[in-house]
Amino acid sequence: MGIILEVKNLTKKFGGLTAVNDFSFEIKRGEFIGLIGPNGAGKTTIFNLISGFEKPSSGSIRFDGIDITGLRPYKIVNLGIARTFQLVRSFKFLSLLENVEVSCLSKRGKEVSKKIGTEEYASSILTAIGLVDKATIPPIVLPHGDLRKLQIGKAIGTNPELLLLDEPFSGLSFEEQLGITDLIKKLHEDGVTIFITGHVLRELMTLVPRVIAMHQGKFIADSSPQEVANNKIVLEAYLGKGEGFA
């Protein structure tokens, strides 16, 4: 398996605050990997840097061997990286089908759309995310769990190789979390490389075989969930410095 993403000495400063501090890691093609850290650790900033929503202060990001450091988001999507956001975003007044069609018309999405037709492609995605019955409805009337699924659907429409999922479980009921878990597993089986953040860890830690942990912008661990959960620095980051937990 080749390296799909290579992040080297990545740093992002917002004024006097260093949100991401000299951060390096690699992801192999086909991996299923988590990024954890307490609130404010810098997880979303890392996603913003990879997907082009923020420009790094220094360091580099390579995707599939290509330097994508500082590229605009649309260019990064066209190379094959898609992301979802912590807070759901949709085209409120388009139907669900149209919401997904928009991404099926992206450069990489079109590769599939041209073959099978945009509507077919979008509708097959709605089937995959379990929302095909609601294809004609606008997203404003959907419950939160369905909106989360739609976010993932819109990301898949761009036909990505690497999918960044930012807190896909937040604000969901237990049943809704299960639905999202199944969906993500299926995508991974279909060959998409998945990088996923979370601060609520119950779902995440049982889902992925490898976890990177960060705290205050810095890298602290990269291992199996079991090992990361027993890492002394990780425990301190979550529970505070004290005796008894580690």
Add this chain to the structure above:
Amino acid sequence: MKDLLELKKIYHYYGKARALEEINLKIEENALDAVIGPNGAGKSTLLRVISGLEEPDRGKIDFYGERIDGMKAHKIAKKGISHCPERRRLFYDLNVEDNIKMGAYTLKNREKYKEMKDFVYEVFPRLKERRKQRAGTLSGGEQQMLALARSIMSNPKLLLLDEPSLGLAPKVKKKIFDAIEKIKQEGTTTLLVEQDASLAMEVAENIHLLEEGKIVMRGTAEELKNEPRIKEIYLGI
């Protein structure tokens, strides 16, 4: 000792997302209790339903035997419950002393106001030094001191503290927690919400562990200190 506060079967929802589920909680007079739990467990919501910033969807809250759930927040404040919110929420354009004065708006007695002001300046000498400085220009630690000072100016019977250590350096955290202990010794019952479990266990007598809206464990700090499930709840495995 009698119960100052009692929550009975409290439920709260944000839309369809359940934030609190069947919360039963008793706080004795003069206690210092802490609610700990990972991000998103419902800790802040718990404080918000007590101080009336949220009305619980179900259940009952008694304060000195009087039912307060459903009451407006300003009425609950007058009854003697003070809420020190997460991320401080100061009046950033007012100076330190005016922020402190705002905290005393329920006090009708000038003598008491002076007494309380002397007390907070004694606990936080730094604030006295900076009393004419605009709150927005204080450091993070000083802002947290000011938030704490403001919240005790009304001389509350019950103080609700939301994440007083958030974003502070270890040294500053310690100062804040020393102050919390001092306030407690002066007879203010305190309910503290804190993500930093170790820190909470150092000061609190009783610990209530919240996970996904439910209290899943409680005991004294001593009893819970080596409890492996705490780690499991925070880290998911």
